[in-house]
Amino acid sequence: MKWEDVDKGGKIKDINMLIGQYEHTIDAKKRLALPSKFRGELGDAVIVTKGVENCLVVYTEKEFLVMSEKLSNLTISQPEARSFTRTMLAGAMEITLDKLGRILVPEYLKKYAGLTKNVVICGLSNRLEIWDLENWEAWTKEAEKGVSDIVSKLGGLGI
Numbered sequence: 001m002k003w004e005d006v007d008k009g010g011k012i013k014d015i016n017m018l019i020g021q022y023e024h025t026i027d028a029k030k031r032l033a034l035p036s037k038f039r040g041e042l043g044d045a046v047i048v049t050k051g052v053e054n055c056l057v058v059y060t061e062k063e064f065l066v067m068s069e070k071l072s073n074l075t076i077s078q079p080e081a082r083s084f085t086r087t088m089l090a091g092a093m094e095i096t097l098d099k100l101g102r103i104l105v106p107e108y109l110k111k112y113a114g115l116t117k118n119v120v121i122c123g124l125s126n127r128l129e130i131w132d133l134e135n136w137e138a139w140t141k142e143a144e145k146g147v148s149d150i151v152s153k154l155g156g157l158g159i
Contacts, residue, residue: 017041018123023133025117030110031102034058035121038128039101048109050091051129053139056105056113058128064092105130 022035034042047064051057059067071088074081091112095103105115118133131139143150 018125018128020123022121024119024121026105026110026115026119030105030107031098032105032119032121032130033100033102034097034128035123036101038123039097042097045094045096046103047092048095048103048105048130049089049093050087050109050112054113054135056109056115056130058103058130059126061094063126 018038018041020035020037022037024033024035026032034046042058042060045061047059047061049057049059049064068089071085074085076082076085091109093106093109095106097103109115113130114132114135115130116132116134120131120133120136122129122131122136
């Protein structure tokens with residue numbers, strides 16, 4: 001990295017830094033406020049789609065184009081590739097943020113992720129995940145049990 005890669009505020013240019021975990025609620029009208037920390041990077045509209053492990057994934061329009069390009073390059077002769085592509089693209093919805101930074105969660109996505117009133121929004125560098133709070137707590141409890149095994153396996157990848 002070079003000094004010209006850093007803006008006046010000390011932020012690295014062109015690097016997504018969607019990180020952190022935030023608890024929010026979905027209101028009776030199915031609106032969900034995205035954390036204010038993320039709104040500048042997300043822009044006026046986002047793409048929300050089905051994620052793995054019954055959560056939702058929120059992409060910026062730019063990141064979704066990158067993902068859809070990768071999906072379009074998968075071999076359609078492989079059933080897994082077709083299935084994953086259908087899940088990600090057919091399940092996707094472009095959603096405009098309102099003046100308060102809220103998105104309207106479509107009913108089919110809310111149902112898919114089992115979202116109730118309380119949710120967790122996780123920043124994962126280039127995307128957000130939206131989890132039902134109870135599902136998130138169960139997943140993290142289980143995942144944290146095996147974190148040392150996961151680190152050992154990822155060590156070969158340079159992590």
